[in-house]
Every structure is written in C-alpha cells, then in structure tokens.
Amino acid sequence: MYTCQLPGLITVNARGGGAGPFRNRQGRPGTWAHGSFLVIDRGSPKDPSIPTGPVCLLTGATSGIGEIVAARLATGGARILLVGRSAERGARTIERIHSAVPGADLRFYLSDLSRMAEVRRLAIEVRASSDHLDVLINNAGAIFFTRTLTAEGHEATFALNVLAPFLLTELLLDRLEPHHGRVVNVSSAAHRTARLRLEDLDRVQGYSAWGAYGQSKLALLMLTFEAARRHADRGVTFNACHPGFIQSRFGDAGETFSARAFRVAKGMFGRSPEHGADTPTYVAASPELAGITGRYFVQSRPHGSSRVSRDRASADRLWETCLERTAEYRGPLP
Numbered sequence: 001m002y003t004c005q006l007p008g009l010i011t012v013n014a015r016g017g018g019a020g021p022f023r024n025r026q027g028r029p030g031t032w033a034h035g036s037f038l039v040i041d042r043g044s045p046k047d048p049s050i051p052t053g054p055v056c057l058l059t060g061a062t063s064g065i066g067e068i069v070a071a072r073l074a075t076g077g078a079r080i081l082l083v084g085r086s087a088e089r090g091a092r093t094i095e096r097i098h099s100a101v102p103g104a105d106l107r108f109y110l111s112d113l114s115r116m117a118e119v120r121r122l123a124i125e126v127r128a129s130s131d132h133l134d135v136l137i138n139n140a141g142a143i144f145f146t147r148t149l150t151a152e153g154h155e156a157t158f159a160l161n162v163l164a165p166f167l168l169t170e171l172l173l174d175r176l177e178p179h180h181g182r183v184v185n186v187s188s189a190a191h192r193t194a195r196l197r198l199e200d201l202d203r204v205q206g207y208s209a210w211g212a213y214g215q216s217k218l219a220l221l222m223l224t225f226e227a228a229r230r231h232a233d234r235g236v237t238f239n240a241c242h243p244g245f246i247q248s249r250f251g252d253a254g255e256t257f258s259a260r261a262f263r264v265a266k267g268m269f270g271r272s273p274e275h276g277a278d279t280p281t282y283v284a285a286s287p288e289l290a291g292i293t294g295r296y297f298v299q300s301r302p303h304g305s306s307r308v309s310r311d312r313a314s315a316d317r318l319w320e321t322c323l324e325r326t327a328e329y330r331g332p333l334p
C-alpha cells in the first residue's frame with residue numbers, strides 16, 4: 001500500500017480519491033481519502049511524545065479549506081498544529097477531525113494573526129513545543145468589506161494576509177527541516193487583476209475591498225517567490241497556490257452591496273471546501289514536489305502567475321517593506 005521514495009520517507013499516494021487502509025513503518029494504521037500524503041519515518045523513538053509523522057503547522061484551520069487540509073494531513077499520519085483565533089471554534093474543529101480521523105495527532109494554538117504581537121507569541125509557543133516543522137501552511141486569510149485598521153495600525157487585509165504569513169515564516173524558518181521542509185502560501189487567482197501600491201499598501205487612498213484583497217494575494221505570491229530566491233540555500237521549498245472558488249465562510253462578514261453580491265455568486269458557483277483543499281494538500285504533501293520551489297499551483301498543477309507577480313524589483317521592495325513593518329517583532333527568540 002505504500003512505496004518508499006526517499007531514504008526515510010514513506011509515501012502513500014492516494015491522489016484521485018478512494019479510501020483504504022494502510023500501515024506505515026511503525027505499523028500505525030490509517031486511512032486515506034483524497035490527495036497525496038507523505039509520511040516521514042523517524043524510526044521508532046522510545047519516547048512516545050516524539051512524533052513519528054511529519055509535523056505540519058496550519059493557520060486558518062478552524063474553517064473551510066483549512067479544516068479539510070488538516071483532516072487529510074492527519075489521515076496521512078502527520079501531527080497537525082492547528083492555529084485559530086477562537087478557542088471554541090478550535091475545540092469544535094478538533095472534535096470534527098477526531099470523529100473523521102480517530103487518533104489524529106492534533107494540537108491547537110490560539111492566535112489572532114492580524115496582530116503581529118500574537119504572531120510572535122504563536123511562533124514562541126510553537127518553538128517551545130516542537131523542535132522541528134516539516135510543513136508550514138499559511139492558509140488564514142480574509143477580505144474586509146470596510147477598511148479596518150488593526151490595533152497595531154496596519155490595514156487589516158495587509159496585516160492578516162501578508163504581514164502575518166511573512167512574519168510567521170521568518171520566525172519559524174530555522175525550525176523547518178532543511179532537507180525537505182515546505183512552506184505553502186494560500187494565495188488566490190484574485191492576484192491576477194490586482195495592483196500593488198507599494199507607496200500605499202494600507203490603501204489609504206480610495207479603499208476597495210477587492211482592491212485590498214487582490215493586492216494582498218499578489219503580495220503573498222511575490223513574497224513566496226522572493227523567499228524561494230532569498231532562502232534558496234536552506235533546502236526548504238516555498239510555493240503558493242489558488243484553492244479555487246470555494247463555498248467556505250470566506251466573505252461572510254459584511255453587508256455592503258459587494259459583500260452580498262459575492263455571497264450570491266459563491267452560493268451559485270462556489271465549489272466544496274473538499275475541492276478547495278485538494279491543491280493546498282497536494283502542494284504540502286505530494287512527493288512529486290520534492291525540491292520544487294518558487295512556483296504557483298492551480299488545480300494541483302504548476303500555473304503561470306501574473307506578470308507583475310514576477311517583477312523582481314517590486315518583490316525586493318515589498319520584502320524590505322515587510323521587514324521594516326515587522327522589525328519590532330523579529331527580535332531574538334527564546
């Protein structure tokens with residue numbers, strides 16, 4: 001049921017769906033549903049608290065796409081560190097995943113990622129409880145139908161969708177496994193029509209929800225490509241993806257005309273969160289993508305991104321701006 005691809009790796013390739021039992025090298029039973037899973041054999045440690053599967057940190061795990069990704073990776077034998085901003089939703093998510101994947105190895109971390117102080121606190125907590133990470137999936141994201149400033153003074157879309165994944169990745173980079181660690185950033189096809197206002201990233205001039213959201217997903221894509229260049233020597237891969245147009249809770253807050261119109265379109269044309277989870281799960285876990293970095297994926301395939309997303313001079317300036325805007329939170333970590 002499994003094939004050995006690389007030394008120390010067991011791959012369970014279940015792309016295309018189906019369901020069936022497998023046993024990994026530790027004889028641990030599991031089942032798979034959709035997607036491809038990668039199970040890392042760390043031998044048979046005596047201390048049962050040492051994880052034997054890969055360790056995946058996933059933001060936005062309490063809803064929609066993130067919850068399904070968490071369940072699928074847990075099915076593959078991974079320990080999942082779920083991040084959410086509500087303890088109650090976290091507990092409910094864990095209950096649902098446990099009932100679908102009995103014995104799933106889950107831990108919940110509370111963090112409002114729109115606040116960089118909380119991103120830093122999260123990184124400290126994760127570092128204290130896990131000496132390594134195999135996969136970091138920056139999935140949390142939102143659209144804000146009215147312009148909102150965070151308590152730290154950043155425009156909320158930019159803070160949550162751009163600064164948070166940037167800061168979290170930088171704070172955890174040295175914990176990502178140097179030979180196979182993966183960072184997956186959940187971007188969006190909305191980046192295609194977006195403009196990056198490098199002089200006005202907080203969208204003070206003429207705010208529009210879709211303008212700010214598209215810019216944030218474009219910025220996240222550019223930062224993914226830039227991370228792949230800047231951190232090329234680390235052996236960690238950095239990729240981004242578009243999950244599809246998905247019926248999740250995305251866009252549910254807001255009573256503007258645009259918010260209502262979006263919800264109607266989502267109800268008519270949106271696909272299931274299960275479909276939305278396919279590409280992020282594939283990019284996070286497929287053995288086919290070992291060593292592949294700096295790419296954008298749609299429908300589990302490499303895909304071209306907009307011309308501006310590949311503009312290296314702008315990406316460089318954006319990176320420097322993100323460094324400046326998170327400087328206060330990037331000090332030495334325990």
Ligand SMILES: NC(=O)c1ccc[n+]([C@@H]2O[C@H](COP(=O)([O-])OP(=O)(O)OC[C@H]3O[C@@H](n4cnc5c(N)ncnc54)[C@H](OP(=O)(O)O)[C@@H]3O)[C@@H](O)[C@H]2O)c1
Nearest residue numbers: 060062063064065112113114140141188245246248249250
């Ligand atoms: N749905 C689509 O059509 C679509 C298309 C392209 C890209 N995407 C992207 O896919 C990702 C997942 O979205 P989804 O569709 O699954 O939407 P969703 O159901 O709204 O889930 C978003 C997740 O992000 C979390 N989150 C929101 N604000 C947060 C904050 N301040 N701090 C911490 N966590 C926060 C939410 O937590 P709560 O449970 O507490 O709200 C939730 O777990 C997002 O990055 C989104 O931009 C979605």
